[in-house]
Amino acid sequence: MKLSKIWLSAIAASIIVCGCFEKNVIIEEESSVEDFSTLNKKQFPYEQQFIHKNFPYKTPDYRAYKLAKEDVSNRTNAGARSDGKWKVEGPGNIGARVNTIAVNPNNSDEIIAGFASGGVFRTVDNGTTWQPVFDDQADLNIGEITYDPNNPSTIYVGTGDPNISGYPKIGSGIFKSIDGGGSWNYKGLEEASIISRIHVAPSNSDIIYVSTMGLPFIKTTARGVYKSTDGGDSWQHKLMINDSTGVIDMVVHPEDNNILYAAGWNRNRSDSLSRIVGPDARIHKSIDGGDTWIMLEGGLPIADQMGRIGLTISGQDYDNIYASYVNTGGSDSCSNGGSQLLGIWKTSDAGDNWTEINTLPDTGFPCNALGGFAWYFGQVRVNPNDDNDIFVLGVDMWRTKDGGSNWERAVPSWSTYAVHADKHDLIFDGIRMILATDGGIYESTDDAENWVDIENIVATQFYRIGYNPHRPDWYYGGAQDNGTSGGNAEIINEWPRLSGGDGFTIDFDSSDSMIYYVLSQNGNLRVTFDGGDSFDSARSGFDNSEGTNWDTPYFVSKHDPKVLYAGRQSVYKGFNDGEEVEWSKISDILTDTTGNESFFAHTISTVHQSPLIEEYLYAGTTDGLVWSSRDAGQTWDNVSEGIPYRYVSDIVASPSKPNSAYVSVTGYKSNDFVAHIHRTDDNGQTWIPISGDLPQIAINDILLHPEYDDNVIFVATDGGIYFTVDAGESWDRLGDNMPIIEVYDMVYNPVNNELVAGTFARGIQTFDLEQVNLDNNPSTLDNIPEFAISLYPTVTTNQITAKWSDYDFENYFLSSTNGRLIEKGQIVGDMLTLDVSYLSPGSYVLTLESNDGAVSKQFVKM
Structure with a gap:
C-alpha cells in the first residue's frame, strides 16, 4: 500500500488494552530482537465499544439484532428505499480486515475474499479488479470461503467472524452458490452463528464438514462440527464438546474424508465476561466421518486454562498434522504479557504422538511474536511442498525453513506498512502465496522475498468522519486499526494516512486551515499547527483518573474555532491559544463510576453544543443518562426521564429551534419496541418519540439538515442511513445501492449539498441530495375518478x-x-x-x- 504519510507517533502508547482482561495489560519491551519494541505500539482489537452499546443488558440479544437486520433487508428488497446512488469516495489503499481467501482450483486468476464486516469480493483477473458478490444478504460478516474442488462453480460461504473481536459480528449460517458467486442460496446452520471452517470432500461433493463456534454470548449446544451428505440440504450435528466450547479449526484427510481433526476453544463473552482460555481447548479426532471421536494427547499440552488452537495438514504426508497453541503469558521459557504463543506441535503418525517444534528465542522466534493478543490469530500453515517450511501468522508472519531450528520474519515489519499488520489467512497456489491481513490482501511469487498488494477494495471500517471547510472536496475519517486518512474518489487508491492507531473523530479549525485535530483510541487527542507535518498532544488538563470512552467524544465549537468540548466522565472545555490546547473541567462526573477499575467503566458517549445559543450544552452517557446545561456548563440538569434506558449514541441540538434537541440510543431486546430516537422542544423537560415507521434497529448518529426547519432528519443505523422529510412521522432508507451495513457517522457538506457517510464496512460514501425530494411535495395530480x-x-x-x-x-x-x-x-x-x-x-x-x-x-x- 502506497501511503504518503505514516505517523507512528500516534500509536506510541505502551499501555495496551485488551478485551480479554479486566484490567490494562502492559506489554514488556523485547530488547533482544530488533525493533520488537514497536509491538508495544500495536493496539489490540477492542470490545468495549460494542459491549457497552448493549447496555443495560448483560447478554446481547442476538435474535433481536438478527430480526432487525432482516427487517431492513426485507424492506429494502421490497423497494422501501429512495432513489439515488451512493458514491464511494474511498479509500482503496487503506484496506480492512480480510478473514479468508480462496482460489479457484481450475483458474488461478479467480480469487474470492471474505471480509470481517464487508462481505465477499471476487476477482477474475488476479486482483486487478474486484466486485462484490454477496451484497444482497443481510449479514456481511464473513469467516470462511471454500470452493468445491470437483466443481469450482460451486462455492460455500460461512458467515460470522471467528476471531470474535467485536459485537455484533455474528453470522446467519452457510450459503451456497452454484454459478460462481452470481447468486446465493441459504443452506442452514443459522443457529451455529459463527462458521470457522468449511471442507468439501474431494472424493464426493455431497459430503461437507463445517466447524462452528456458536453464539459466544450464551450457553448453547449449537456448537461443534456438522456434516452434510447431500450438498448442504441437511445437516447432522457430529461433535458437540459442551455448551460453552466451539470448534475454531478443523482439518480433513484429503484422501479419506472419514478422518478429521477438530480443535475446541472456550471463547465466551458478554457484558460481564470475555473469556479466551479454558479447559476444553483440546484436539479431537474421528476416523468414521464424525460418528465417534477421541481426544488426542500423546505429548500435546493439557491445562485447565488453554487458549486457541490452530491446525494444518501436510501436503506431503497426510499423517503429518501441525497444531499451534496459545495461552496467557506464553511458555515457561518465553513468558510475556497478554495472550502469547505457547508452542507448535507436530505429529507424524496421525495424532498418536506429538513432538514440539522449537520456537525458543534463540531460534529467532521472539517471545512477543503474537503481540499479546494471540487469541486473535491462531493460524499455522505449512508449505504443501516442504514439511519443514512452517508459517505462524500474527501481527507479523514468522517462518522456519528447517523445521524450527531457525525462524525469520516472512514479511516486512508491520510498522513499515509495506504489509499491513495482523495476518489471518495464508494460502499456497503453485509458486505464489496469498496473504490476508487487517489491511487487505498481498501476494508473493518469489518465496516471500517481496509482497505486492493485489486489491484496492474499499472496505475500510470508519468510526468517525469529518468535514473540512477549507477543502470541501476531500473527505476525512478515523478507521478501525487504520488510523486517520483523507481523500476522494479521484485519488481513491492513494489516500494519505494522516495518523495511526485506531482512528476516530477528526475536526478542523474553521479560521485556520493549518490547524486540525486527530483522535485515536482511549482519548489520545492530538493537534497540528502546520497542516499535518507534525502533531502535538492536546490532552493537557484532562483528569487521567477518570475513565474515557474508546471513542472519546470531542468537537470544535461552531461559535469559536479556538474553543473545544470533550467528554470523559466529566465534560471538559478546551482552549487553543495557537501554541497548545489546555482543558478545564466544566461538570461533575456524569456517569456511574463503580466500574472504573474494570474494562466496563461507563463514560460520556456524546457531547453537543447548540448552533444557535452558545451556552446550551448537552451530554449523553453509556449508562443511559442525558444531561443539559443552559449556562455554558456551570450547572447541569439530568433530563433523562422519557429516554429509553439504553446507551446514548448521539445528541444533536436543533439548528432551527433553540429549545429543541434530538437523542438517539442503541441496543436490542426481543419484544422491546422502544423508539430509538426522541425529540425535546423544551430543553429536555419532555421527550417525544419520532421513530415513526423506522425498523427496530440501533441508531448511531443523527444529522439535521440546516435548511428545512427540522423536518429533514437523517439517522445512521446498523443497517444503513434512513431519512425523514416530515419530522419523523415516516422514514425511507436513503439510496438504492448501499448494502445492509453499519454506518456510525455522518456529516453534511454544504458546498456540494451532499450527505457524507462513514460506513463500518465500505469506506466513506457520499450522496448527492439533489437526487431526492426533501420538500415533501406530492407530484402526481389525481384527475381520474x-x-x-x-x-x-x-x-x-x-x-x-x-x-x-x-x-x-x-x-x-x-x-x-x-x-x-x-x-x-x-x-x-x-x-x-x-x-x-x-x-x-x-x-x-x-x-x-x-x-x-x-x-x-x-x-x-x-
Whole structure:
C-alpha cells in the first residue's frame, strides 16, 4: 500500500488494552530482537465499544439484532428505499480486515475474499479488479470461503467472524452458490452463528464438514462440527464438546474424508465476561466421518486454562498434522504479557504422538511474536511442498525453513506498512502465496522475498468522519486499526494516512486551515499547527483518573474555532491559544463510576453544543443518562426521564429551534419496541418519540439538515442511513445501492449539498441530495375518478389487488398518507397485486398513472 504519510507517533502508547482482561495489560519491551519494541505500539482489537452499546443488558440479544437486520433487508428488497446512488469516495489503499481467501482450483486468476464486516469480493483477473458478490444478504460478516474442488462453480460461504473481536459480528449460517458467486442460496446452520471452517470432500461433493463456534454470548449446544451428505440440504450435528466450547479449526484427510481433526476453544463473552482460555481447548479426532471421536494427547499440552488452537495438514504426508497453541503469558521459557504463543506441535503418525517444534528465542522466534493478543490469530500453515517450511501468522508472519531450528520474519515489519499488520489467512497456489491481513490482501511469487498488494477494495471500517471547510472536496475519517486518512474518489487508491492507531473523530479549525485535530483510541487527542507535518498532544488538563470512552467524544465549537468540548466522565472545555490546547473541567462526573477499575467503566458517549445559543450544552452517557446545561456548563440538569434506558449514541441540538434537541440510543431486546430516537422542544423537560415507521434497529448518529426547519432528519443505523422529510412521522432508507451495513457517522457538506457517510464496512460514501425530494411535495395530480378502479381488500395483512377496465395504466406508486413514496413499478395488463406484508401497520395510498392522468385509493395495513 502506497501511503504518503505514516505517523507512528500516534500509536506510541505502551499501555495496551485488551478485551480479554479486566484490567490494562502492559506489554514488556523485547530488547533482544530488533525493533520488537514497536509491538508495544500495536493496539489490540477492542470490545468495549460494542459491549457497552448493549447496555443495560448483560447478554446481547442476538435474535433481536438478527430480526432487525432482516427487517431492513426485507424492506429494502421490497423497494422501501429512495432513489439515488451512493458514491464511494474511498479509500482503496487503506484496506480492512480480510478473514479468508480462496482460489479457484481450475483458474488461478479467480480469487474470492471474505471480509470481517464487508462481505465477499471476487476477482477474475488476479486482483486487478474486484466486485462484490454477496451484497444482497443481510449479514456481511464473513469467516470462511471454500470452493468445491470437483466443481469450482460451486462455492460455500460461512458467515460470522471467528476471531470474535467485536459485537455484533455474528453470522446467519452457510450459503451456497452454484454459478460462481452470481447468486446465493441459504443452506442452514443459522443457529451455529459463527462458521470457522468449511471442507468439501474431494472424493464426493455431497459430503461437507463445517466447524462452528456458536453464539459466544450464551450457553448453547449449537456448537461443534456438522456434516452434510447431500450438498448442504441437511445437516447432522457430529461433535458437540459442551455448551460453552466451539470448534475454531478443523482439518480433513484429503484422501479419506472419514478422518478429521477438530480443535475446541472456550471463547465466551458478554457484558460481564470475555473469556479466551479454558479447559476444553483440546484436539479431537474421528476416523468414521464424525460418528465417534477421541481426544488426542500423546505429548500435546493439557491445562485447565488453554487458549486457541490452530491446525494444518501436510501436503506431503497426510499423517503429518501441525497444531499451534496459545495461552496467557506464553511458555515457561518465553513468558510475556497478554495472550502469547505457547508452542507448535507436530505429529507424524496421525495424532498418536506429538513432538514440539522449537520456537525458543534463540531460534529467532521472539517471545512477543503474537503481540499479546494471540487469541486473535491462531493460524499455522505449512508449505504443501516442504514439511519443514512452517508459517505462524500474527501481527507479523514468522517462518522456519528447517523445521524450527531457525525462524525469520516472512514479511516486512508491520510498522513499515509495506504489509499491513495482523495476518489471518495464508494460502499456497503453485509458486505464489496469498496473504490476508487487517489491511487487505498481498501476494508473493518469489518465496516471500517481496509482497505486492493485489486489491484496492474499499472496505475500510470508519468510526468517525469529518468535514473540512477549507477543502470541501476531500473527505476525512478515523478507521478501525487504520488510523486517520483523507481523500476522494479521484485519488481513491492513494489516500494519505494522516495518523495511526485506531482512528476516530477528526475536526478542523474553521479560521485556520493549518490547524486540525486527530483522535485515536482511549482519548489520545492530538493537534497540528502546520497542516499535518507534525502533531502535538492536546490532552493537557484532562483528569487521567477518570475513565474515557474508546471513542472519546470531542468537537470544535461552531461559535469559536479556538474553543473545544470533550467528554470523559466529566465534560471538559478546551482552549487553543495557537501554541497548545489546555482543558478545564466544566461538570461533575456524569456517569456511574463503580466500574472504573474494570474494562466496563461507563463514560460520556456524546457531547453537543447548540448552533444557535452558545451556552446550551448537552451530554449523553453509556449508562443511559442525558444531561443539559443552559449556562455554558456551570450547572447541569439530568433530563433523562422519557429516554429509553439504553446507551446514548448521539445528541444533536436543533439548528432551527433553540429549545429543541434530538437523542438517539442503541441496543436490542426481543419484544422491546422502544423508539430509538426522541425529540425535546423544551430543553429536555419532555421527550417525544419520532421513530415513526423506522425498523427496530440501533441508531448511531443523527444529522439535521440546516435548511428545512427540522423536518429533514437523517439517522445512521446498523443497517444503513434512513431519512425523514416530515419530522419523523415516516422514514425511507436513503439510496438504492448501499448494502445492509453499519454506518456510525455522518456529516453534511454544504458546498456540494451532499450527505457524507462513514460506513463500518465500505469506506466513506457520499450522496448527492439533489437526487431526492426533501420538500415533501406530492407530484402526481389525481384527475381520474376513484370508481375507475376497484381495490380490495381495503384492510389487509399481506396483499392488495387493484382491477380496472377503461384505462391503460402504466405505472403504480405506493405511498404513505403524507406523500412519502415507498414503492413504485410498471403495470402490465388490467390487474395489479402487491405484497404489502412488509409495511408497518397504518394507512397507505396506491396511485395508478396513465397518459390520461392518475387515480389514488387508500387502504389500511394491519
